[in-house]
Amino acid sequence: xxxxxxxxxxxxxxxxxxxxxxxxxxxxxxxxxxxxxxxxxxxxxxxxxxxxxxxxxxxxxxxxxxxxxxxxxxxxxxxxxxxxxxxxxxxxxxxxxxxxxxxxxxxxxxxxxxxxxxxxxxxxxxxxxxxxxxxxxxxxxxxxxxxxxxxxxxxxxxxxx
Numbered sequence: 234x235x236x237x238x239x240x241x242x243x244x245x246x247x248x249x250x251x252x253x254x255x256x257x258x259x260x261x262x263x264x265x266x267x268x269x270x271x272x273x274x275x276x277x278x279x280x281x282x283x284x285x286x287x288x289x290x291x292x293x294x295x296x297x298x299x300x301x302x303x304x305x306x307x308x309x310x311x312x313x314x315x316x317x318x319x320x321x322x323x324x325x326x327x328x329x330x331x332x333x334x335x336x337x338x339x340x341x342x343x344x345x346x347x348x349x350x351x352x353x354x355x356x357x358x359x360x361x362x363x364x365x366x367x368x369x370x371x372x373x374x375x376x377x378x379x380x381x382x383x384x385x386x387x388x389x390x391x392x393x394x
Contacts, residue, residue, distance in 0.1 A: 236359055238337040238367060240376040246310075246334035247383050251390045254324045255315075263389045264295070264311065267382050273297035273309065288317035288327075298338075306341040307375045309382065310334040331386055335379035337371045 241247065268275040279294035295311040312332040319326045340346070345355035359367065 236339040236355070238339065238372060240335040240337070240372055240379055246332050247379065249329075249331040249333075249383065249387055249390065251329045251331075252327075254321065254326055255329055255390060256324050260386065260389045263385045264382065267385055268297045268309075271299065271378055273299045273307070288319055289315075291315040291318060300341075301371065301374075303342070304340060305371050306338045307371075307378070308336045308338055309375075309379060310336075311382075329390070331390075333379055333383055333386070335375050337367070337375050339367070339371075 265275065274297065276296045277293065278296050279292060281292040283290045283292075291314070293313040295313075296308070297311075298306055298308045300306050310333070312334075314330045314332075315325070316328045317326075339359060340355060345351050345358075
């Protein structure tokens with residue numbers, strides 16, 4: 234089973250909260266541009282809409298991943314939850330939460346986990362031989378990319394404050 238290294242400060246990842254007017258199409262375009270700029274493969278894994286007594290609720294999940302090399306893959310998950318959505322002149326008045334989760338997936342092709350001995354070697358290799366590379370390259374690179382995505386999302390959300 235591949236090993237995962239999280240770049241999140243908490244278990245839920247980075248959280249952005251916004252109450253007010255939102256241009257969702259701009260948010261989508263900014264986010265999609267980020268994934269394209271960094272050559273991530275982008276999927277919208279969920280898009281649920283539900284009408285409630287307080288307005289519409291929207292739950293959207295995006296998944297982006299890219300292979301760094303034969304050993305590691307970067308994965309970024311974005312979860313957007315919007316409550317009480319009301320349309321106002323092409324914008325949305327809503328309460329929105331955006332969660333960004335970044336992970337480095339090591340041995341994503343599952344080449345080390347064939348036997349218990351190779352599994353032991355995999356753990357030893359990660360903890361003692363390439364630990365610095367994992368931290369100095371994989372972790373820091375993905376952390377910077379997640380922070381840039383977070384900055385782009387915050388900038389597009391703060392436009393109407």
